[in-house]
Amino acid sequence: MELTAKLVNLQKHYDLGTIVVKALRGVSLDIPEGDFLAIMGSSGSGKSTMLNLLGGLDRPTSGEYYLRGQNVATLSDDEISAIRNTLIGFIFQSFNLVAQYSVLENIAVPLLYRPGYPPISSADEDRCNELAKMVGLGDRTDHKPYQLSGGQQQRVAIARALMNDPAIIMADEPTGNLDSKTGEEILGMLKSLNEQGRTIIMVTHEVEVAEQAKSHIYMKDGLIAGHGIFRG
Amino acid sequence: MYHLLRTIRLAIKSLLLHKLRSGLTMLGIVFGVFSVIAMLAIGEGASKQAQEQVLMLGANNIIVRSIKPPEDSGTGGSANVRVLRYGLTRADFNILKGTVPKLSGIVPVREVILNVRNRDHEMNPRVVGCTPEYQEMNHLDIAQGRFFTDQDIRNLSNVIVIASETAEMLFPLESPLNKSVQIKNRAYRVIGVTKERTASAAIGGSLSGQNYNKDLYMPLDTFQSRINTKDTIIKMASGSFSAVSVVYDQITLKIDHPKIVVEPDVIIAIAEMVRETMDTNHAVKRDVDVIVPLELLKQAEQLRNIFNVVLGSIAGISLLVGGIGIMNIMLATVTERTREIGVRRALGARRIDITQQFLIETIVLSGTGGLVGLILGCATPYAFGGIKGIVKYYILDSSGDKSEMANMFLTMTPQVAIWSLPVAFGFSVMIGLVFGVYPARAAARLDPIEALRHE
Structure with missing residues (x-):
C-alpha cells in the first residue's frame, strides 16, 4: 500500500530558555493511504505536537517527515503553506470559524489561499453550496458562526476542510467540545470521508471515539507506547 | 487585481464587525484630512481674495498716494492753527501726465471724512472728489440714477453720487434721487446711488482695507472749489482747529500695456520711473508712496505660500496623530484576532497573505477616514457661511459694534483648493500604509501553532 506519511525518528524540542521540553523523542511511523488513524494519549503525551508536525504547522527539530514522498523539512514556509492549502484539511476542537464571515464564506476561506490565487469561479461557488448542503447546512448559508450550535459549527469546519478536496484530513479532538450525540454524527461524517478514500488522522483521548478509527497509536512521554486501543 | 478587490471586500467585512471601534479609529484620520483641507481652504480663500483685490486695483495701474508724514514735534509747537501741508501737488500731476510713457488714463482723487446731513439724518462718510473714470476703476455699479460725467466736472455741478449704506442712513425711508444733501453749509443734489460692494480686506500691510459702502462721490473740480x-x-x-492742505490723495496711472501677463517687467519699469520721479520731488518729506498692484500680487503669492506651509503642517501633524491611533488599534486587533490568523495559516495562508490582509484593512480604514474627511473638508466653505452668521450677531465689542476680530473673520471666505483633495486623500492612504506595516508584519510573524493555541 502507498504511504501517505512516513515519520523517521522524529523529534521535537521546545526551547523555553531555562529548560528544553522534549515533546517528541524519536517517533517512527508509517501511515498508509486511506488510513483512519487515531492518535491517543493523555495530555502532555505529545499527541498534539505530532498532529501539528503531520499537518505541516510545525517543523521537527530532527528526524525526517515525508509527506507523499516529499521531505517536509526541506520545504520553505510558502511551500508548506501551499501543501496545507491543497493537500490537508484541518478540523479543530474549538471549530475555529472566522467570526465575521457567514457559513458560506467560512467554507470558502481555503479558496482565498490557493496557489496562484485563481479567481473564485462559479464552479467554486457551486462547490461551497454543495458542501454546505452535504453537511446539512444548506438552509443556513448566510448565518454567522455565533448563530450556530457547536455541532453545526463543526460541520461548517468539516465543509471548510473539504473545500480544496484534500487527500488528508487532520482532526484535533473534533468531538471534544460536542455532546455525545453530535459527536457521533461528526464521527460518522469522518468515517464516510474515509470510505471515500481520504486519509484521516485524528487526535483524541476518548476511547469511544478512537474505536471508530481503523488503526490506533498510543502516545506516552513523546514516544509511541503501542499500537491499538488501551483502555483506562 | 481580482485578488486585491476580494481582499478589500473581506477587509471591509472585518472592519464592520467592530463598527464603533473602526469608526472611532477612523475619526483621527477624518479630522486630520478635514483639517488639512479646511486649513488650506482658508489659506487659499485669503490669497484668492488678496489676488482679486489686487486685480480690482488693476494690474495695469500704478497708484501714487499721498501719505501723511509723521508729526515732527520740533516745529509748530504751541501754535494751534497750523496747516499741515503734504502730498501730491498739481506739479506732480502735470509731471506724471507729461512724462509717463504709454499712459492711457490718469485719475486724480481727493478724499476726506466729512459730516454730511439730510435734515436730522447725519453721518460721517468718506467724501471722495474724483473724475468719472473713478467709477470704472473701482468697479462701482450704479443701482439708481447715474454717475457724474465730464460735463458735471466742467460745470462745477453740485451733484453727488452716494453709496448704498450712505443712502440708507441719510434717506432711510425715501428714494435719495434728486434729493439734496448738506455738506459744510452747501447743498448737493444726489444723482445716483451705487450698488453694494463687498469691502476689501487689507493686503499684506501695504494697503488698508476699504469699505466702499459708506462713500459719497463728488466731481473733483466741484470738490476742489467748494x-x-x-x-x-x-x-x-x-476746540482746536486743524488745517490740512492736500491737493490730491491719490493719482492712479493707467498704463496701456495689454501684454501684461507676458511682459510684466514693463509695468515694473515704468513704476520704477514714477517712483524715482516722486522721490526726487518729495525728497524731504517723503510724503508720497507708489503702489504697484502687480508687486502686491507677488507679495500675496508669497504670503499664500507661507500660509499654506504653516497651516498645512499643523494639519499634517493631526493626520500623523490619527495614523498612530490607527496603528495602536491595529496592533490590538492583531492580538485579538491571533487565533483567526492561526486558522488562516492552517488553511494555507502564507505570511504574505496575512501581511496583505492586515495592511489592506488598515488602508481601507484610513482611506475611508480620508474620504469622510474629504467630504467634510469640501463642506467647509458652507459651514463657514453658517458660522459667519453667528459671528455677525454675537461677537460684538464693547461699543456694540462688530469687533475687529469678527470683522476679520467675516471677510474670510475659504475656498477649497482642488489640488489639496488628492493630496490629503493620498496622504491618508499613505498613513494607513506606513502605520499598517508594523501591525501587519507582527501578524504575519506569528507562529501558526502559537496563534492557534491563543485564547
Missing part, C-alpha cells in the same frame, strides 16, 4: 478751497480743509475738533 470743499477743498485753496487746497485746504479746516476742521474743528475738541
Whole structure:
C-alpha cells in the first residue's frame, strides 16, 4: 500500500530558555493511504505536537517527515503553506470559524489561499453550496458562526476542510467540545470521508471515539507506547 | 487585481464587525484630512481674495498716494492753527501726465471724512472728489440714477453720487434721487446711488482695507472749489482747529500695456520711473508712496505660500496623530484576532497573505477616514457661511459694534483648493500604509501553532 506519511525518528524540542521540553523523542511511523488513524494519549503525551508536525504547522527539530514522498523539512514556509492549502484539511476542537464571515464564506476561506490565487469561479461557488448542503447546512448559508450550535459549527469546519478536496484530513479532538450525540454524527461524517478514500488522522483521548478509527497509536512521554486501543 | 478587490471586500467585512471601534479609529484620520483641507481652504480663500483685490486695483495701474508724514514735534509747537501741508501737488500731476510713457488714463482723487446731513439724518462718510473714470476703476455699479460725467466736472455741478449704506442712513425711508444733501453749509443734489460692494480686506500691510459702502462721490473740480478751497480743509475738533492742505490723495496711472501677463517687467519699469520721479520731488518729506498692484500680487503669492506651509503642517501633524491611533488599534486587533490568523495559516495562508490582509484593512480604514474627511473638508466653505452668521450677531465689542476680530473673520471666505483633495486623500492612504506595516508584519510573524493555541 502507498504511504501517505512516513515519520523517521522524529523529534521535537521546545526551547523555553531555562529548560528544553522534549515533546517528541524519536517517533517512527508509517501511515498508509486511506488510513483512519487515531492518535491517543493523555495530555502532555505529545499527541498534539505530532498532529501539528503531520499537518505541516510545525517543523521537527530532527528526524525526517515525508509527506507523499516529499521531505517536509526541506520545504520553505510558502511551500508548506501551499501543501496545507491543497493537500490537508484541518478540523479543530474549538471549530475555529472566522467570526465575521457567514457559513458560506467560512467554507470558502481555503479558496482565498490557493496557489496562484485563481479567481473564485462559479464552479467554486457551486462547490461551497454543495458542501454546505452535504453537511446539512444548506438552509443556513448566510448565518454567522455565533448563530450556530457547536455541532453545526463543526460541520461548517468539516465543509471548510473539504473545500480544496484534500487527500488528508487532520482532526484535533473534533468531538471534544460536542455532546455525545453530535459527536457521533461528526464521527460518522469522518468515517464516510474515509470510505471515500481520504486519509484521516485524528487526535483524541476518548476511547469511544478512537474505536471508530481503523488503526490506533498510543502516545506516552513523546514516544509511541503501542499500537491499538488501551483502555483506562 | 481580482485578488486585491476580494481582499478589500473581506477587509471591509472585518472592519464592520467592530463598527464603533473602526469608526472611532477612523475619526483621527477624518479630522486630520478635514483639517488639512479646511486649513488650506482658508489659506487659499485669503490669497484668492488678496489676488482679486489686487486685480480690482488693476494690474495695469500704478497708484501714487499721498501719505501723511509723521508729526515732527520740533516745529509748530504751541501754535494751534497750523496747516499741515503734504502730498501730491498739481506739479506732480502735470509731471506724471507729461512724462509717463504709454499712459492711457490718469485719475486724480481727493478724499476726506466729512459730516454730511439730510435734515436730522447725519453721518460721517468718506467724501471722495474724483473724475468719472473713478467709477470704472473701482468697479462701482450704479443701482439708481447715474454717475457724474465730464460735463458735471466742467460745470462745477453740485451733484453727488452716494453709496448704498450712505443712502440708507441719510434717506432711510425715501428714494435719495434728486434729493439734496448738506455738506459744510452747501447743498448737493444726489444723482445716483451705487450698488453694494463687498469691502476689501487689507493686503499684506501695504494697503488698508476699504469699505466702499459708506462713500459719497463728488466731481473733483466741484470738490476742489467748494470743499477743498485753496487746497485746504479746516476742521474743528475738541476746540482746536486743524488745517490740512492736500491737493490730491491719490493719482492712479493707467498704463496701456495689454501684454501684461507676458511682459510684466514693463509695468515694473515704468513704476520704477514714477517712483524715482516722486522721490526726487518729495525728497524731504517723503510724503508720497507708489503702489504697484502687480508687486502686491507677488507679495500675496508669497504670503499664500507661507500660509499654506504653516497651516498645512499643523494639519499634517493631526493626520500623523490619527495614523498612530490607527496603528495602536491595529496592533490590538492583531492580538485579538491571533487565533483567526492561526486558522488562516492552517488553511494555507502564507505570511504574505496575512501581511496583505492586515495592511489592506488598515488602508481601507484610513482611506475611508480620508474620504469622510474629504467630504467634510469640501463642506467647509458652507459651514463657514453658517458660522459667519453667528459671528455677525454675537461677537460684538464693547461699543456694540462688530469687533475687529469678527470683522476679520467675516471677510474670510475659504475656498477649497482642488489640488489639496488628492493630496490629503493620498496622504491618508499613505498613513494607513506606513502605520499598517508594523501591525501587519507582527501578524504575519506569528507562529501558526502559537496563534492557534491563543485564547
